[in-house]
Amino acid sequence: MAVAFMRALSPRMPLIGEPAMPTHDLVKTLHDLKMPAMAASLLSQFDDPASEERTFEDRLASLLKAECLRRADERAERFLRLAKCPAMADLALWQANGRTGLKRSMIDSLASCAWVDRTHNLLITGPSGIGKTFLACALGREAAKKNRSLAYWRLPALLDALHTAKEAGRLIDMRARLERTRLLILDDWLVDCPSQEDVQELRRVIETREGKASTLVASQYPIDAWHRRLGDPTLADGILDRLTSVAHRIALAGASMRRRAPDPMALDQGVVTLSEQPAEQHRRSARTGQ
Structure with missing residues:
Protein backbone atom coordinates (compact mmCIF):
# COMPACT_ATOMS: atom_id res chain seq x y z
CA MET A 1 0.00 0.00 0.00
CA LEU A 9 0.32 11.44 -4.46
CA SER A 10 3.06 11.55 -7.09
CA PRO A 11 1.55 10.36 -10.40
CA ARG A 12 4.81 10.83 -12.28
CA MET A 13 6.74 8.58 -9.91
CA PRO A 14 7.71 5.30 -11.66
CA LEU A 15 6.31 2.09 -10.24
CA ILE A 16 8.71 -0.12 -8.31
CA GLY A 17 7.81 -3.75 -7.93
CA GLU A 18 4.00 -3.60 -7.91
CA PRO A 19 1.18 -1.82 -9.73
CA ALA A 20 -0.46 1.22 -8.22
CA MET A 21 -3.62 0.66 -6.22
CA LEU A 80 -18.25 17.80 25.76
CA ARG A 81 -21.05 15.23 25.68
CA LEU A 82 -19.63 13.52 28.75
CA ALA A 83 -19.19 16.90 30.44
CA LYS A 84 -22.80 17.81 29.54
CA CYS A 85 -21.90 21.27 28.26
CA PRO A 86 -25.20 22.83 27.15
CA ALA A 87 -23.93 25.12 24.39
CA MET A 88 -22.35 24.04 21.10
CA ALA A 89 -19.97 26.93 21.49
CA ASP A 90 -16.80 27.70 19.59
CA LEU A 91 -14.28 30.50 20.09
CA ALA A 92 -14.13 30.95 16.32
CA LEU A 93 -17.80 31.95 16.33
CA TRP A 94 -17.20 34.43 19.13
CA GLN A 95 -14.35 35.88 17.10
CA ALA A 96 -16.12 35.82 13.74
CA ASN A 97 -19.10 37.76 15.04
CA GLY A 98 -16.88 40.67 16.03
CA ARG A 99 -17.46 40.86 19.77
CA THR A 100 -15.48 43.90 20.86
CA GLY A 101 -13.07 44.11 23.74
CA LEU A 102 -11.78 40.55 23.54
CA LYS A 103 -8.53 40.94 21.66
CA ARG A 104 -7.07 38.27 19.42
CA SER A 105 -4.11 37.92 21.78
CA MET A 106 -6.51 37.20 24.65
CA ILE A 107 -8.40 34.59 22.63
CA ASP A 108 -5.16 32.91 21.56
CA SER A 109 -3.91 32.88 25.14
CA LEU A 110 -7.12 31.34 26.47
CA ALA A 111 -7.45 28.88 23.57
CA SER A 112 -3.91 27.59 24.14
CA CYS A 113 -5.11 26.24 27.50
CA ALA A 114 -1.77 27.20 29.04
CA TRP A 115 -3.75 28.53 32.00
CA VAL A 116 -5.22 25.04 32.46
CA ASP A 117 -1.78 23.44 32.28
CA ARG A 118 -0.58 25.90 34.94
CA THR A 119 -3.66 25.09 37.08
CA HIS A 120 -4.83 28.69 37.02
CA ASN A 121 -8.50 29.50 37.50
CA LEU A 122 -10.73 31.67 35.31
CA LEU A 123 -13.51 33.86 36.68
CA ILE A 124 -16.12 35.13 34.20
CA THR A 125 -18.69 37.65 35.39
CA GLY A 126 -21.43 39.64 33.70
CA PRO A 127 -25.20 40.13 33.60
CA SER A 128 -27.63 37.40 32.62
CA GLY A 129 -27.68 36.63 28.90
CA ILE A 130 -24.35 38.28 28.10
CA GLY A 131 -22.68 35.05 26.93
CA LYS A 132 -20.92 33.66 30.00
CA THR A 133 -22.05 30.09 29.38
CA PHE A 134 -21.17 30.35 25.69
CA LEU A 135 -17.66 31.57 26.47
CA ALA A 136 -17.15 29.02 29.26
CA CYS A 137 -18.21 26.13 27.02
CA ALA A 138 -16.13 27.44 24.11
CA LEU A 139 -13.07 27.37 26.36
CA GLY A 140 -14.10 23.93 27.54
CA ARG A 141 -14.17 22.81 23.90
CA GLU A 142 -10.60 24.05 23.44
CA ALA A 143 -9.51 22.11 26.52
CA ALA A 144 -11.25 18.98 25.24
CA LYS A 145 -9.47 19.30 21.88
CA LYS A 146 -6.21 19.19 23.80
CA ASN A 147 -7.13 16.04 25.73
CA ARG A 148 -7.88 17.81 29.01
CA SER A 149 -10.67 16.13 30.96
CA LEU A 150 -13.68 18.34 31.46
CA ALA A 151 -16.82 18.60 33.57
CA TYR A 152 -19.61 21.18 33.38
CA TRP A 153 -21.98 21.81 36.27
CA ARG A 154 -24.50 24.46 37.17
CA LEU A 155 -23.59 25.08 40.80
CA PRO A 156 -27.13 24.39 42.12
CA ALA A 157 -27.16 21.07 40.23
CA LEU A 158 -23.71 20.14 41.54
CA LEU A 159 -24.76 20.76 45.13
CA ASP A 160 -27.90 18.66 44.59
CA ALA A 161 -25.79 15.88 43.04
CA LEU A 162 -23.42 15.93 46.01
CA HIS A 163 -26.40 15.58 48.36
CA THR A 164 -27.71 12.64 46.33
CA ALA A 165 -24.27 11.00 46.25
CA LYS A 166 -23.99 11.35 50.01
CA GLU A 167 -27.36 9.68 50.58
CA ALA A 168 -26.43 6.86 48.19
CA GLY A 169 -23.01 6.29 49.76
CA ARG A 170 -21.19 7.50 46.63
CA LEU A 171 -19.90 10.83 47.92
CA ILE A 172 -16.25 9.76 48.11
CA ASP A 173 -16.32 8.56 44.50
CA MET A 174 -17.92 11.78 43.29
CA ARG A 175 -15.41 13.91 45.18
CA ALA A 176 -12.59 11.90 43.60
CA ARG A 177 -13.97 12.44 40.08
CA LEU A 178 -14.25 16.18 40.68
CA GLU A 179 -10.73 16.30 42.11
CA ARG A 180 -9.07 14.69 39.09
CA THR A 181 -11.00 16.60 36.39
CA ARG A 182 -8.53 18.93 34.67
CA LEU A 183 -11.09 21.68 34.00
CA LEU A 184 -14.20 22.03 36.14
CA ILE A 185 -16.72 24.57 34.85
CA LEU A 186 -19.09 25.91 37.51
CA ASP A 187 -21.87 27.91 35.86
CA ASP A 188 -24.58 29.94 37.63
CA TRP A 189 -22.11 30.44 40.47
CA LEU A 190 -23.96 31.64 43.61
CA VAL A 191 -27.14 32.38 41.65
CA ASP A 192 -28.77 31.14 44.88
CA CYS A 193 -27.25 31.65 48.32
CA PRO A 194 -26.16 28.14 49.42
CA SER A 195 -26.74 26.67 52.87
CA GLN A 196 -23.83 26.38 55.29
CA GLU A 197 -23.71 22.63 54.63
CA ASP A 198 -23.45 23.32 50.90
CA VAL A 199 -20.73 25.92 51.45
CA GLN A 200 -18.76 23.40 53.50
CA GLU A 201 -19.00 20.84 50.70
CA LEU A 202 -18.10 23.46 48.11
CA ARG A 203 -15.04 24.44 50.13
CA ARG A 204 -13.96 20.80 50.15
CA VAL A 205 -14.31 20.56 46.34
CA ILE A 206 -12.32 23.77 45.75
CA GLU A 207 -9.71 22.85 48.38
CA THR A 208 -8.93 19.41 46.94
CA ARG A 209 -8.44 20.87 43.46
CA GLU A 210 -6.12 23.70 44.51
CA GLY A 211 -2.79 23.48 42.71
CA LYS A 212 -3.87 20.30 40.87
CA ALA A 213 -6.53 21.43 38.40
CA SER A 214 -8.31 24.50 37.04
CA THR A 215 -11.76 25.78 37.89
CA LEU A 216 -13.74 28.08 35.60
CA VAL A 217 -16.47 30.03 37.37
CA ALA A 218 -19.24 31.91 35.56
CA SER A 219 -21.41 34.22 37.64
CA GLN A 220 -23.83 37.08 37.13
CA TYR A 221 -22.61 38.53 40.43
CA PRO A 222 -19.39 40.57 40.63
CA ILE A 223 -16.56 38.97 42.55
CA ASP A 224 -16.84 41.47 45.39
CA ALA A 225 -20.36 40.14 46.11
CA TRP A 226 -19.32 36.50 46.45
CA HIS A 227 -18.08 36.70 50.03
CA ARG A 228 -21.44 37.96 51.27
CA ARG A 229 -23.42 35.38 49.27
CA LEU A 230 -21.34 32.53 50.68
CA GLY A 231 -22.46 33.49 54.18
CA ASP A 232 -20.03 32.05 56.73
CA PRO A 233 -17.00 34.40 56.70
CA THR A 234 -14.45 31.71 57.52
CA LEU A 235 -15.68 29.29 54.87
CA ALA A 236 -16.01 32.15 52.37
CA ASP A 237 -12.40 33.19 53.00
CA GLY A 238 -11.19 29.65 52.35
CA ILE A 239 -13.13 29.30 49.10
CA LEU A 240 -12.29 32.72 47.68
CA ASP A 241 -8.61 32.59 48.66
CA ARG A 242 -8.23 29.37 46.70
CA LEU A 243 -10.30 30.49 43.72
CA THR A 244 -8.77 33.94 43.30
CA SER A 245 -5.14 33.52 44.42
CA VAL A 246 -4.02 32.50 40.91
CA ALA A 247 -6.88 33.54 38.65
CA HIS A 248 -7.65 35.35 35.43
CA ARG A 249 -10.75 37.54 35.31
CA ILE A 250 -13.06 38.33 32.43
CA ALA A 251 -15.86 40.87 32.95
CA LEU A 252 -18.50 40.91 30.20
CA ALA A 253 -20.78 43.89 29.63
CA GLY A 254 -23.30 44.83 26.97
CA ALA A 255 -26.77 43.89 25.76
CA SER A 256 -28.19 40.43 26.36
CA MET A 257 -27.54 37.83 23.67
CA ARG A 258 -30.99 36.38 24.35
CA ARG A 259 -32.78 39.68 23.83
CA ARG A 260 -30.94 40.76 20.70
CA ALA A 261 -30.02 37.48 19.04
CA PRO A 262 -32.59 34.64 18.78
CA ASP A 263 -29.82 32.52 17.29
CA PRO A 264 -27.40 31.85 20.20
CA MET A 265 -24.51 31.91 17.74
CA ALA A 266 -25.34 35.48 16.65
CA LEU A 267 -23.30 37.37 19.21
CA ASP A 268 -23.93 41.01 20.00
CA GLN A 269 -21.46 43.67 20.96
CA GLY A 270 -19.97 43.73 24.43
CA VAL A 271 -16.97 44.74 26.47
CA VAL A 272 -14.51 42.25 27.87
CA THR A 273 -11.64 42.78 30.26
CA LEU A 274 -9.04 40.21 31.21
CA SER A 275 -6.71 40.68 34.13
CA GLU A 276 -4.34 38.85 36.40
CA GLN A 277 -3.87 40.50 39.77
CA PRO A 278 -1.36 39.60 42.47
CA ALA A 279 -2.71 37.06 44.93
CA GLU A 280 -2.96 39.48 47.84
CA GLN A 281 -4.87 42.01 45.76
CA HIS A 282 -7.25 39.24 44.66
CA ARG A 283 -7.95 38.28 48.25
CA ARG A 284 -8.43 41.87 49.36
CA SER A 285 -10.81 42.71 46.51
CA ALA A 286 -12.86 39.53 47.03
CA ARG A 287 -13.38 40.41 50.68
CA THR A 288 -13.82 44.15 50.53
CA GLY A 289 -14.89 44.92 46.95
CA GLN A 290 -11.88 47.22 46.43
Missing part, protein backbone atom coordinates in the same frame (compact mmCIF):
# COMPACT_ATOMS: atom_id res chain seq x y z
CA ALA A 2 2.88 2.37 0.73
CA VAL A 3 4.04 2.37 -2.89
CA ALA A 4 0.47 2.77 -4.12
CA PHE A 5 -0.03 5.70 -1.77
CA MET A 6 3.15 7.39 -2.94
CA ARG A 7 2.12 6.74 -6.53
CA ALA A 8 -1.28 8.32 -5.88
CA PRO A 22 -6.64 2.17 -8.01
CA THR A 23 -7.82 5.43 -6.51
CA HIS A 24 -11.18 4.08 -5.36
CA ASP A 25 -9.43 1.16 -3.62
CA LEU A 26 -7.02 3.54 -1.92
CA VAL A 27 -9.89 5.71 -0.68
CA LYS A 28 -11.79 2.63 0.50
CA THR A 29 -8.72 1.43 2.38
CA LEU A 30 -8.43 4.77 4.16
CA HIS A 31 -12.09 4.48 5.18
CA ASP A 32 -11.48 0.91 6.37
CA LEU A 33 -8.63 2.27 8.48
CA LYS A 34 -11.07 4.82 9.93
CA MET A 35 -9.39 7.77 8.24
CA PRO A 36 -12.35 9.45 6.48
CA ALA A 37 -10.90 12.97 6.63
CA MET A 38 -7.68 11.74 5.06
CA ALA A 39 -9.70 10.04 2.29
CA ALA A 40 -11.74 13.19 1.63
CA SER A 41 -8.61 15.32 1.56
CA LEU A 42 -6.99 12.91 -0.89
CA LEU A 43 -9.97 13.15 -3.25
CA SER A 44 -9.76 16.94 -3.03
CA GLN A 45 -6.12 16.77 -4.05
CA PHE A 46 -7.01 14.61 -7.04
CA ASP A 47 -9.56 17.25 -8.11
CA ASP A 48 -7.03 20.07 -7.80
CA PRO A 49 -4.52 20.22 -10.70
CA ALA A 50 -2.23 22.40 -8.60
CA SER A 51 -1.64 19.47 -6.27
CA GLU A 52 0.62 17.86 -8.87
CA GLU A 53 3.11 20.67 -8.32
CA ARG A 54 3.35 19.96 -4.58
CA THR A 55 5.92 17.60 -3.13
CA PHE A 56 4.94 14.20 -1.80
CA GLU A 57 5.86 15.28 1.73
CA ASP A 58 3.74 18.44 1.51
CA ARG A 59 0.69 16.56 0.24
CA LEU A 60 1.08 13.83 2.83
CA ALA A 61 1.41 16.42 5.60
CA SER A 62 -1.86 18.08 4.57
CA LEU A 63 -3.63 14.69 4.55
CA LEU A 64 -2.36 13.86 8.02
CA LYS A 65 -3.31 17.30 9.30
CA ALA A 66 -6.88 16.86 8.04
CA GLU A 67 -7.18 13.55 9.84
CA CYS A 68 -5.66 14.89 13.05
CA LEU A 69 -8.08 17.82 13.06
CA ARG A 70 -11.04 15.48 12.55
CA ARG A 71 -9.97 13.29 15.43
CA ALA A 72 -9.40 16.29 17.70
CA ASP A 73 -12.88 17.60 16.87
CA GLU A 74 -14.49 14.21 17.51
CA ARG A 75 -12.59 13.85 20.76
CA ALA A 76 -13.74 17.31 21.82
CA GLU A 77 -17.36 16.47 20.99
CA ARG A 78 -17.11 13.27 23.02
CA PHE A 79 -15.61 15.07 26.01
